[in-house]
Each structure stands twice: as structure tokens, then as C-alpha cells.
Amino acid sequence: MSEATANGAHHEEHARGISRWLFTTNHKDIGTLYLWFSFVMLLIGGAMAMYIRAELWEPGIQLSDPNFFNQMTTLHGLIMVFGAVMPAFVGLANWQVPMMIGAPDMALPRMNNWSFWILPFAGLLLVSTIFMEGGGPNFGWTMHAPLSTTYAPPSTDFFIFAVHLLGLSSIMGSINIIATILNMRAPGMTLMKMPMFVWSWLITAFLLIAVMPVLAGAVTMMLTDRNFGTSFFDAAGGGDPLLFQHVFWFFGHPEVYIMILPAFGVISQIIPTFARKPLFGYSSMVYATASIAFLSFIVWAHHMYTTGMPVSGELYFMYATVMIAVPTGVKVFNWVATMWKGSMTFETPMLWALGFLVLFTIGGFTGLMLGVAPADFQYHDTYFVVAHFHYVLVSGALFAIIAGVFYWLPKWTGNMYDEKLAKIHFWWAMISFNVLFFPQHFLGLAGMPRRIPDYALQFTEWNVISSIGGFAFGASWLLFLYIIIKTIRGGEKATDEVWEGADGLEWTVPSPAPYHTFNTAPEVK
Amino acid sequence: MSTTKTKHASSGLVALVTLLASHSALAEWGLNMTQGVTSISRQLYGLHMLVLWICVIIGIGVFGAIFYSIYHHRKSRGAKAAEFHESTTVEVIWTVVPFLILVGVAIPATKTLLYLEDTRDADINIKVTGYQWKWKYDYLDEDISFFSNLAPTSREAISADPTKVENYLLEVDNPIVVPVNKKVRFLITADDVIHAWWIPEFGVKQDAIPGFINDAWAVIEEPGVYRGQCAELCGKDHGYMPIVVEAKSETDYLAWVAEQKATAAADAEAAGKTWSMDELMAKGETVYITSCAACHQANGEGLTGVFPAIKGSPIATEDLPAHLDIILNGKAGTSMQAFGAQLTDTEIAAVITYQRNAWGNNTGEMVQPTEIKAAR
Numbered sequence: 001m002s003e004a005t006a007n008g009a010h011h012e013e014h015a016r017g018i019s020r021w022l023f024t025t026n027h028k029d030i031g032t033l034y035l036w037f038s039f040v041m042l043l044i045g046g047a048m049a050m051y052i053r054a055e056l057w058e059p060g061i062q063l064s065d066p067n068f069f070n071q072m073t074t075l076h077g078l079i080m081v082f083g084a085v086m087p088a089f090v091g092l093a094n095w096q097v098p099m100m101i102g103a104p105d106m107a108l109p110r111m112n113n114w115s116f117w118i119l120p121f122a123g124l125l126l127v128s129t130i131f132m133e134g135g136g137p138n139f140g141w142t143m144h145a146p147l148s149t150t151y152a153p154p155s156t157d158f159f160i161f162a163v164h165l166l167g168l169s170s171i172m173g174s175i176n177i178i179a180t181i182l183n184m185r186a187p188g189m190t191l192m193k194m195p196m197f198v199w200s201w202l203i204t205a206f207l208l209i210a211v212m213p214v215l216a217g218a219v220t221m222m223l224t225d226r227n228f229g230t231s232f233f234d235a236a237g238g239g240d241p242l243l244f245q246h247v248f249w250f251f252g253h254p255e256v257y258i259m260i261l262p263a264f265g266v267i268s269q270i271i272p273t274f275a276r277k278p279l280f281g282y283s284s285m286v287y288a289t290a291s292i293a294f295l296s297f298i299v300w301a302h303h304m305y306t307t308g309m310p311v312s313g314e315l316y317f318m319y320a321t322v323m324i325a326v327p328t329g330v331k332v333f334n335w336v337a338t339m340w341k342g343s344m345t346f347e348t349p350m351l352w353a354l355g356f357l358v359l360f361t362i363g364g365f366t367g368l369m370l371g372v373a374p375a376d377f378q379y380h381d382t383y384f385v386v387a388h389f390h391y392v393l394v395s396g397a398l399f400a401i402i403a404g405v406f407y408w409l410p411k412w413t414g415n416m417y418d419e420k421l422a423k424i425h426f427w428w429a430m431i432s433f434n435v436l437f438f439p440q441h442f443l444g445l446a447g448m449p450r451r452i453p454d455y456a457l458q459f460t461e462w463n464v465i466s467s468i469g470g471f472a473f474g475a476s477w478l479l480f481l482y483i484i485i486k487t488i489r490g491g492e493k494a495t496d497e498v499w500e501g502a503d504g505l506e507w508t509v510p511s512p513a514p515y516h517t518f519n520t521a522p523e524v525k
Numbered sequence: 526m527s528t529t530k531t532k533h534a535s536s537g538l539v540a541l542v543t544l545l546a547s548h549s550a551l552a553e554w555g556l557n558m559t560q561g562v563t564s565i566s567r568q569l570y571g572l573h574m575l576v577l578w579i580c581v582i583i584g585i586g587v588f589g590a591i592f593y594s595i596y597h598h599r600k601s602r603g604a605k606a607a608e609f610h611e612s613t614t615v616e617v618i619w620t621v622v623p624f625l626i627l628v629g630v631a632i633p634a635t636k637t638l639l640y641l642e643d644t645r646d647a648d649i650n651i652k653v654t655g656y657q658w659k660w661k662y663d664y665l666d667e668d669i670s671f672f673s674n675l676a677p678t679s680r681e682a683i684s685a686d687p688t689k690v691e692n693y694l695l696e697v698d699n700p701i702v703v704p705v706n707k708k709v710r711f712l713i714t715a716d717d718v719i720h721a722w723w724i725p726e727f728g729v730k731q732d733a734i735p736g737f738i739n740d741a742w743a744v745i746e747e748p749g750v751y752r753g754q755c756a757e758l759c760g761k762d763h764g765y766m767p768i769v770v771e772a773k774s775e776t777d778y779l780a781w782v783a784e785q786k787a788t789a790a791a792d793a794e795a796a797g798k799t800w801s802m803d804e805l806m807a808k809g810e811t812v813y814i815t816s817c818a819a820c821h822q823a824n825g826e827g828l829t830g831v832f833p834a835i836k837g838s839p840i841a842t843e844d845l846p847a848h849l850d851i852i853l854n855g856k857a858g859t860s861m862q863a864f865g866a867q868l869t870d871t872e873i874a875a876v877i878t879y880q881r882n883a884w885g886n887n888t889g890e891m892v893q894p895t896e897i898k899a900a901r
């Protein structure tokens with residue numbers, strides 16, 4: 001600590017131009033880099049989604065060929081998960097965790113730089129596969145073998161390398177977050193006094209460290225099956241295609257919680273602020289988050305009910321899966337109880353948080369339905385699943401990210417955003433999101449399989465509506481970009497506290513937050 | 526590009542408006558899961574509705590509380606924030622009550638699961654094999670076996686006008702036929718990648734996994750034609766491998782079995798005769814469209830980097846033994862399958878002749894079914 005105080009003299013000094021960003025070890029700079037990177041990925045992944053919705057505008061093949069369609073669904077999923085949602089949360093963590101626990105920076109600043117700078121290369125490698133001979137990965141983001149091994153295009157090896165890089169970045173980022181939270185909290189900030197966002201990231205970081213190596217193992221086995229004559233996933237050589245699914249989903253299920261737990265954290269910060277009332281059950285929120293994280297490790301095969309598991313296995317995974325509804329329900333009830341008898345105002349962050357609350361709950365309901373194994377025999381691999389995971393990942397994870405961005409943007413930039421435009425953007429996105437995804441529940445129930453470029457005529461109507469919603473939702477992000485740039489450029493000056501009901505260390509530093517904060521640790525009572 | 530886009534956009538909007546307006550089309554706005562025609566599918570529907578209603582009721586409670594609070598507890602209406610928080614009693618209640626509800630769901634779900642997984646005592650066994658991108662059916666108790674491909678009417682409409690085709694994408698060349706009121710057991714596997722055999726109206730969905738055999742069963746209660754699709758992403762033409770099952774009365778089923786056997790005998794006989802060029806070309810074109818065009822394309826030009834062109838290819842214009850070999854034995858490690866196991870001698874002879882003479886590959890060479898037989 002004493003060293004940090006000694007450096008306090010040259011507070012605002014940092015390199016200028018490109019070298020500031022290339023060599024920075026400052027958590028705020030790196031947070032900004034992460035957030036911009038994820039926004040660029042959101043636009044690229046979104047453009048792919050626009051292609052998908054355009055192809056599904058009517059039956060038949062109009063725009064390209066089914067193989068290209070498969071590349072688009074695959075890359076859309078991978079880019080949104082690994083390029084947009086995960087880095088955005090790491091960006092929020094970089095900016096906020098040190099400021100919320102009263103630390104001057106992340107514990108491992110050089111590694112922090114490296115965690116970020118791996119990402120653009122991984123992203124570039126991933127996207128570049130589209131231009132390789134034979135096209136990019138076309139086997140879905142779930143990359144089930146042997147479609148992703150023996151039958152996959154040559155570019156798959158590059159894709160595997162990209163996944164390794166992404167995993168490396170995530171693992172380093174998580175180590176850093178854990179080290180920061182465990183070692184650098186201001187005096188007096190015990191674990192049970194940490195803000196919920198910090199708690200949720202601490203738990204998420206452990207999940208990441210536990211499962212990213214599993215993904216790395218899965219794709220490495222793919223690599224050796226493809227190139228070095230092994231048969232992990234090839235029945236003809238004594239292997240088992242289902243082994244891949246078990247390994248993949250052992251990573252994949254915790255992965256969805258990796259994307260939603262930090263979202264829970266953001267929402268748990270925002271709702272108390274705008275309800276002007278403390279979080280209803282802080283400790284039960286912490287325990288619920290931890291239970292969800294634990295349960296997420298023991299439910300993976302609910303993605304595999306139709307693979308012919310033994311009945312006893314199906315029963316076990318069904319019971320374990322529906323159990324997750326309990327802690328998730330606890331979270332939702334606690335948020336509602338926090339709002340109850342509060343004194344609420346509805347600035348943009350609160351609108352996004354409420355959008356999250358309602359729509360994520362709908363996604364939770366469909367998740368419960370999918371967890372019921374026999375019923376899943378009808379839902380599995382249909383648009384019902386597509387609707388479900390977009391409700392939890394878009395109106396869940398993404399909405400929470402946007403809520404967090406508007407919540408903390410005045411602290412980052414020192415300027416208030418344009419409230420009127422931001423509200424227009426919220427309602428635009430909120431309505432178009434539902435037009436886009438709600439009909440997909442109907443499509444799935446009526447029998448439309450997912451991942452098809454072309455469909456039987458009875459699915460036309462809802463697909464047209466879904467596409468209209470899709471284009472509108474896609475366009476809304478250009479307005480978002482405009483609002484952000486406008487705020488960075490100027491605007492009404494933000495106060496230090498920014499929000500009337502805000503509580504926490506980040507609101508005690510000036511707006512915009514100086515380049516170095518908490519060189520002297522604050523005292524937490 | 527942009528003009529076609531706007532064309533699509535406006536035609537879609539017009540279509541939307543007319544559809545919203547027309548009454549008959551409203552029947553198409555499928556909203557819910559089918560109840561189907563088997564006891565399994567009805568139970569699945571029942572479970573689905575049970576959980577759906579539970580969610581609706583909880584949803585009314587939760588959303589009701591949210592909106593009540595948004596309306597009444599807002600600062601603009603002068604609401605003052607209360608200070609209460611933390612209550613172990615409340616936390617225990619909203620942990621235990623959902624848990625009990627879940628137990629209530631798990632009981633019927635367990636029963637249904639045990640029921641649908643009970644494939645014992647089947648009357649008829651049919652092996653279903655998924656291939657890129659078609660299904661093969663083997664009747665294990667009869668000597669019947671055939672492939673089932675997307676119907677040419679649908680395939681030709683993909684880049685033309687699908688709206689003119691009846692059952693677009695849900696029609697096959699050879700449907701599978703089963704009797705009603707018999708326990709039919711499906712043994713499901715795959716030859717290349719993972720597929721999934723799904724018929725919503727039977728409540729049957731099972732992954733078809735290479736090297737493994739899964740099973741499922743159905744007792745179909747009403748005669749009729751039931752349609753489904755492959756449900757697991759299996760490559761380029763995943764969307765183009767439908768399933769059609771015709772359920773018939775016992776007598777009609779037996780008549781169909783007899784007919785199948787007669788056709789098989791006739792085919793065997795046809796393989797012995799000498800075919801003319803025209804006959805071979807006509808048959809070859811049909812075989813090519815149903816079995817080869819998905820990859821090599823109807824115009825024989827393939828897809829650059831993925832599926833080689835047959836038009837002008839040295840194998841299809843010069844090296845006849847290599848041509849025969851790749852079709853009979855496929856090429857390991859690629860999606861070019863061994864068609865020797867899938868097509869009859871006559872079909873292979875015809876498709877080779879077709880490939881060597883279509884699209885300007887004018888070799889003038891003919892291959893007879895007897896030559897294929899000898900080459901096997």
C-alpha cells in the first residue's frame with residue numbers, strides 16, 4: 001500500500017496514443033478495451049444473426065447455401081458467447097471490482113493486459129475461418145463430434161486454436177479477479193460486506209477456472225481425432241461420440257451460469273439503488289448464488305435426454321436440474337421484495353433491470369419446462385430451446401450488461417447520458433426483442449427444429465414476425481452506439497454520487513473516476 | 526442484391542398482411558405442442574401443460590407483485606422507502622414452497638419417463654439408420670429394406686417456389702409403413718454423424734448415434750400419414766431429411782409388405798437384363814437427384830472446396846474403374862459414402878452412366894447392372 005501512496009504524486013499520467021492502450025496495466029483502460037471489444041463482437045455476431053433472420057424470412061433458400069447458413073449459426077453463437085457476453089462482464093469487472101472493494105488496481109496488472117490482448121487475435125482467428133477453403137466451422141457452437149471432427153472443414157483446426165486462446169484469456173482473467181477480491185479489499189470490507197456484483201464475480205471466476213480447462217480438453221481431443229489418428233469420439237475406432245457431449249456439457253452448463261451470475265450481480269446493485277431500499281436478503285442472495293454455481297456442475301446431461309442415457313441417469317439429471325429453480329426463485333423473489341415498498345424511480349439502468357427481471361423470469365420458466373425430461377423429448381432441438389436460451393442470454397445476460405453500462409457510464413465518463421434517447425432505445429429494444437423471440441416458442445412447440453435454413457410452409461407466419469422483430473432489434477444497437485459516443489463526447493456533468501440512492505465505494509470517488517483511485521485504502525465500517 | 530432484398534421485404538409484408546386477414550390461413554398459426562396419436566405423446570402433452578400452467582400461475586403472482594410495486598411504490602407517487610430487509614421466515618417459505626411444487630411435478634414426470642423408456646414386448650422391429658442426409662429403414666422381421674430421401678418435388682422447389690409444393694420439406698420418396706395398434710419398436714442408429722429421429726405426433730425423439738443403437742416405441746392409434754424431421758444438426762442438408770410414416774390397418778400393412786417383396790424380386794430380375802442408353806440415363810437422373818445432388822449439385826458442378834464437381838472431372842470422364850470404386854466404396858474420412866451398400870446394381874449402373882454422359886461429359890460409355898454385380 002505504501003508504494004501506491006508514494007506514486008500518488010503523478011496521478012493522471014499515462015502514455016498517449018496507441019501505446020497507452022497496447023501497454024496499459026490500468027484496470028480502467030483495460031475495462032474500456034474489454035467493453036469496446038465486446039461491443040464490436042456484438043455487432044459482428046449481430047450481423048450474422050441478421051443474415052440468419054433474412055434467410056428465414058421465407059421458405060426456400062434465397063441468400064446463400066445451407067452450408068453457409070450453418071457457418072453463420074455456429075459463429076453467431078460462438079462470437080456472442082465468447083466474444084460479446086463474457087468479455088463484456090470481464091470489462092465490467094475490471095472497471096468496477098477494484099473501485100467497489102476500494103483497491104487501487106487489479107492484483108496482477110500485467111497479466112491483465114495480456115488477458116485482454118489475446119482476445120482480439122482469438123476473435124480475428126475465429127472470424128477469419130469463414131474465408132478459408134471449405135468455409136468456417138459449421139457444426140453449431142455445441143460442436144458435437146463426429147460432425148466437428150471427421151466431417152468438419154479444414155478450418156476447424158484454426159477454430160480449435162482460437163478456442164484455446166479464448167480459454168487462456170478467461171482463465172487468466174479469472175485468476176486475476178480472484179486474487180484481487182481475496183487480497184485487495186479495503187480494511188473493514190469483510191466477505192459478507194462485499195457488494196453483490198463482487199460476490200457474483202468471485203463465484204463466477206471459480207466456475208471459469210474449473211470449466212475452461214475442460215473445454216480445452218474437449219477441443220484438444222477433437223484436434224487429435226482430426227489429425228493424429230486417435231478415436232476418442234469415433235465409434236469405429238473404439239471411441240464414443242457421446243463422450244464428447246458429456247465433456248462438452250460438463251463445460252457448457254456451468255458456462256451458461258458464467259454468463260448469468262455476473263448479470264445477477266449487476267441487477268442486485270441496480271434494483272436497491274433505484275428502489276432506495278437495501279437488498280432484501282443479502283446473505284440468502286450470496287448463498288443462492290453459491291448453490292446455483294454448485295448445482296451447475298451436476299446437471300450437464302439435461303442437454304442429452306434424447307441421447308439414450310440409461311433411465312436412472314435421466315431421472316437423476318431431471319431431479320438435479322429442476323432443483324436449480326429453487327435458488328433461482330430465491331433470487332427473483334428477493335429482487336421483488338427489494339422493490340416492494342421502496343421509493344422507485346425509473347432511470348434507464350432501472351428500466352433495463354426491470355426488463356431483465358420480467359424476461360429472465362420467463363426464460364427461467366421455460367428452463368424449468370425443458371428440465372422435465374419426458375417433455376424435453378418434444379422440446380429438444382426445436383425453436384422452443386432457441387427461444388429459451390435467448391430469453392436467458394439476451395434479455396438475461398445482455399440486458400444486465402446494458403443496465404450496468406448505463407448505471408456506471410456517468411462514473412466512467414463524468415457525463416450523464418441522454419436520458420430521453422436512452423429510454424427510446426430501451427423501449428425499442430424491449431419491444432423488438434419480444435417480437436423477435438416470443439414467437440419462437442410457438443414455432444418450437446409446433447415442431448420447427450432448430451438450425452435449419454429452410455422450413456415447412458406452416459412455419460412461415462411466425463418466422464416472418466420473428467424476422468421483423470430481429471431487424472428492429474438489430475438496428476436498435478446503432479442507436480445505442482450513438483448514445484454512448486454522445487455521452488463520451490460531453491453532456492450534463494455527473495455528480496460523484498450520480499444516483500440519489502446509490503450506495504458503495506465507487507460512488508465516493510469523483511466523476512469521471514480519476515485514472516488512479518484508492519491509492520490510499522478507504523475505511524469500511 | 527438490394528433490389529432482391531426490398532422485393533423480399535415487401536413481398537413478406539404483403540404476405541403477412543394477407544395472412545393476418547385471411548381466415549383459412551389462421552389455422553396455420555401453430556401455437557402449442559401436438560397431442561399426437563400415441564399414449565406417449567398424450568402424456569408428454571399433459572406434462573407440458575401441467576408445467577406450463579404452474580409457470581403461468583407463479584408468473585401471475587410474481588409479475589403481479591412487480592407491476593403492483595412499480596405502480597404503487599414509485600417516488601413520483603410520493604412513496605417513501607421502507608427500511609425492512611432480511612427475514613429468515615420469508616426466505617424459508619420461498620425456498621420450501623417451490624421445492625414442494627417441484628416434487629409434485631417430478632412424480633408424474635418420473636412415471637411418464639419410465640413408461641416411454643419401456644420398449645419391451647414389441648410386435649414389430651424396425652431399424653432406422655441416419656445417413657447424411659436420408660434415412661434407411663430395415664424391417665428386421667421381414668426382408669424389407671430401403672432408403673427414404675427428400676421427395677424430388679421439394680428438392681426442386683428449394684431455390685424456386687416452395688409455396689407451390691404440398692408438404693414442402695415434409696415429403697419423402699419412400700415412406701415407411703407400419704400397422705396401427707401394434708407396438709412398433711424403432712432401433713435407431715446412424716452411419717456417419719449424429720442425427721435424431723423425431724415424429725412429434727408419436728412423442729418419439731431419439732438421437733441416431735454412429736456405433737450405438739437407441740430405441741423408442743409407438744402404438745399408433747389412428748391410421749394416417751405422420752411427418753417429422755431430423756432434429757440434430759448433421760451437416761449441410763440437416764433441414765432436408767424428413768421422415769414420413771404411413772400408419773395403415775393390419776390388412777393394408779400386410780398387402781404393402783407383399784408388394785415390397787414383389788418389387789424387390791422384379792428389381793433383381795431387371796438387374797439381369799441389358800439396359801439401353803435412354804433407360805439408363807432416365808433412371809440415372811432420378812438416382813442422381815435423390816442421392817447425389819445434395820452434395821454434387823444438380824448441375825454437377827459441386828461446391829468449391831467442399832464437394833468436387835462431377836462435370837469435367839477426370840474420374841467421371843476417363844478413369845472408369847476409379848469411378849466405380851468411389852461410388853461402391855466411398856472415400857474414407859470424407860462425406861463421400863460407400864453407395865455400394867445403399868443402391869442396387871441397376872441404380873449404380875444408371876448413375877454412373879448418367880454422370881459420364883450428362884452436363885457435357887459426353888463419353889458415350891454405358892455401364893450395365895451386370896458389370897456392377899461383377900465388380901462388387
Ligand SMILES: [Cu+2]
Nearest residue numbers: 720721755759
Ligand atoms: Cu440428420
